[in-house]
Amino acid sequence: MLKLKILVLMFLLSNQLFGIDVLVTKVDINYKELVNLEDLYKSNVTSVKKFCEPVDENDFKTTKYRASRYLKKGTILCKKDLDKDKNNSVLFNFGSIQIERPGKIIFENDEYIRIKREDGQVEKIYKDGRIE
Template identity: 60%
Template sequence: MLRLKCLFFVIALSINLYSIEVLVTNSKINYKEIISVKKLSSGKVLSVKKFCIPATISDFENNKYYATRYLRKGSIICLKDIEKYSKNSILFNFGSIQIERDGELIFENDEYIKIKKRDGKIEKIYKDGRLR
């Protein structure tokens, strides 16, 4: 009986020695959604896929990241699954109206402006302030 307990203790100790600290999602994270620390938890696993470099919690404390793909609940976050968030906003001044939108400017003429949003949709804003 004592040998069985010692064997179990040695196995449990060796599992913790060779485990890898990873970040796991608590809930689903949509494509191009900004990832907050509240949606993450830390965990230990014995192995990860060889092309996965696990992200650390200090990465998320220092910078904002967004998901480059849909992440299911309970999936491990790799560095290839996230990118640094940089705010790309455009400020338009139409005289008395000022409009600030996230995205990049595609086209501008005398009547309207076309903006490509972060999710890929194109928005058309007329210079008199109405949308499409």
């Protein structure tokens, strides 16, 4: 009986030795949302899906990532689920005042500039500083 208990204990301890450290989502992460380490926790699992290459915690220390799809709470984070964050911003220079807005330029003429924000809305900003 003692040998059986020791055998079960050894099996449980060795199971953790062959585990894989992965990052799991704490909360739901929307599409194109910035992924932070505060939204993730570290877990040890025995296996992952065939095409999933788990993300390491050190990757988040060097670069910023955005979700390439909607991630439900409790999802193991793979490299294919993340895209590197590109700093898409538009800088408006009104003489002594400079304004930086996230988004990209869609259209520009002598009167105004149209930018598409990250949430998909189109914003029209006149070159004299008005927003409409």
